[in-house]
Amino acid sequence: MTLTQLEYVVALDTHRHFVSASEKCFVTQPTLSMQIQKLEEELGVKIFDRTKQPVIPTETGISIIAQARVILHEAGMIHQLVSDQNDSMQGELRVGVIPTLAPYLLPPLFMHIRQKYPQVNIIIKETITKTKPITKAKPITKSSTITKTKPITKTKPITKAKPITKAKPITITKPITSNSSWSTN
Amino acid sequence: MTLTQLEYVVALDTHRHFVSASEKCFVTQPTLSMQIQKLEEELGVKIFDRTKQPVIPTETGISIIAQARVILHEAGMIHQLVSDQNDSMQGELRVGVIPTLAPYLLPPLFMHIRQKYPQVNIIIKETITKTKPITKAKPITKSSTITKTKPITKTKPITKAKPITKAKPITITKPITSNSSWSTN
DNA sequence: TAAAAATACTCCATAGGTATTTTAT
DNA sequence: ATAAAATACCTATGGAGTATTTTTA
Numbered sequence: 001m002t003l004t005q006l007e008y009v010v011a012l013d014t015h016r017h018f019v020s021a022s023e024k025c026f027v028t029q030p031t032l033s034m035q036i037q038k039l040e041e042e043l044g045v046k047i048f049d050r051t052k053q054p055v056i057p058t059e060t061g062i063s064i065i066a067q068a069r070v071i072l073h074e075a076g077m078i079h080q081l082v083s084d085q086n087d088s089m090q091g092e093l094r095v096g097v098i099p100t101l102a103p104y105l106l107p108p109l110f111m112h113i114r115q116k117y118p119q120v121n122i123i124i125k126e127t128i129t130k131t132k133p134i135t136k137a138k139p140i141t142k143s144s145t146i147t148k149t150k151p152i153t154k155t156k157p158i159t160k161a162k163p164i165t166k167a168k169p170i171t172i173t174k175p176i177t178s179n180s181s182w183s184t185n
Numbered sequence: 186m187t188l189t190q191l192e193y194v195v196a197l198d199t200h201r202h203f204v205s206a207s208e209k210c211f212v213t214q215p216t217l218s219m220q221i222q223k224l225e226e227e228l229g230v231k232i233f234d235r236t237k238q239p240v241i242p243t244e245t246g247i248s249i250i251a252q253a254r255v256i257l258h259e260a261g262m263i264h265q266l267v268s269d270q271n272d273s274m275q276g277e278l279r280v281g282v283i284p285t286l287a288p289y290l291l292p293p294l295f296m297h298i299r300q301k302y303p304q305v306n307i308i309i310k311e312t313i314t315k316t317k318p319i320t321k322a323k324p325i326t327k328s329s330t331i332t333k334t335k336p337i338t339k340t341k342p343i344t345k346a347k348p349i350t351k352a353k354p355i356t357i358t359k360p361i362t363s364n365s366s367w368s369t370n
Numbered sequence: 371t372a373a374a375a376a377t378a379c380t381c382c383a384t385a386g387g388t389a390t391t392t393t394a395t
Numbered sequence: 396a397t398a399a400a401a402t403a404c405c406t407a408t409g410g411a412g413t414a415t416t417t418t419t420a
Contacts, residue, residue, distance in 0.1 A: 085245045
């Protein structure tokens with residue numbers, strides 16, 4: 001059993017026609033035909049009744065197709081899950097610190113946040129104790145829209161602090177996208 | 186993304202060790218290693234932190250593994266589903282009919298039931314109108330335990346009725362079993 | 371220095387394609 | 396007669412193996 005086979009089954013159920021289904025899957029009719037045959041053979045059940053026109057799912061076929069949809073959906077969630085994890089933390093994080101502590105507190109915090117949530121823009125405000133120490137920040141939203149944030153390049157306090165050594169470069173790893181239905185990309 | 190890859194991921198999470206995991210999957214260490222790398226590459230995320238000993242899942246890895254388990258479970262349900270459909274109807278079906286109608290009613294009914302629910306043992310009782318026409322039958326249970334039923338061979342009324350022609354042989358189609366975790370066989 | 375994981379290659383099983391035949395409208 | 400699905404055959408991608416190197420305890 002392959003995710004691809006399940007895709008084909010769902011496509012065929014949707015179109016009830018081998019040629020149209022195969023086109024939607026960007027493969028040829030024999031390919032789709034063969035893969036469905038293979039799955040049927042593996043499961044030991046006919047999924048579609050080809051004697052009818054248009055093709056119609058069998059009794060068991062109906063439940064198999066339903067389950068196939070579930071699986072493909074769950075499979076798609078994996079991609080979803082990854083991009084969520086990448087994008088979930090984005091926005092501004094405004095931090096106020098008193099100058100004395102800044103060099104000690106900020107660098108490790110910074111490194112950690114930059115690595116884990118590269119889309120979070122940290123804004124430091126050094127203040128003295130009397131003024132309101134922490135500015136109310138814009139909420140960090142879970143969003144997939146790319147809100148352009150200014151890159152974190154040499155904010156004042158950082159330059160004063162101990163230089164961040166061995167900071168791993170923030171690599172933008174783009175997943176290899178495919179146009180399959182269970183891929184969310 | 187492959188179901189196999191997800192299997193490997195789950196296995197590695199379980200054993201936290203490439204060699205042991207690969208053994209449980211009946212493949213070699215490089216094979217498992219490669220497939221996990223491929224998946225990581227496709228998703229654009231490291232799933233496991235190999236710098237630690239034993240290997241531990243990354244932040245995102247944890248959620249991916251959880252989802253992988255869901256998918257494999259749902260995939261296993263397909264096999265489950267098929268055997269359910271085959272085995273769900275089993276037991277005895279006692280039918281009482283008056284002799285006059287028997288030849289007309291029984292053959293088509295019989296064929297249908299034998300084809301669809303081969304594990305159902307049909308027991309016919311021909312009676313005259315006065316006696317209780319339908320014997321209370323044992324409930325047809327949904328069970329996976331194989332209760333040995335007497336094969337349907339030449340029950341009285343059938344021989345009298347019009348011979349069942351073109352009855353498709355009840356083929357026991359055994360799916361090609363594999364010992365993978367998402368296969369229920 | 372032993373293990374554990376990654377690489378390098380080789381092989382072959384099979385997904386996929388092209389051409390054609392068979393089977394239904 | 397025509398469209399649809401199956402079959403035959405070929406190609407090539409990639410899953411899996413063996414051998415080896417790199418790497419971490």
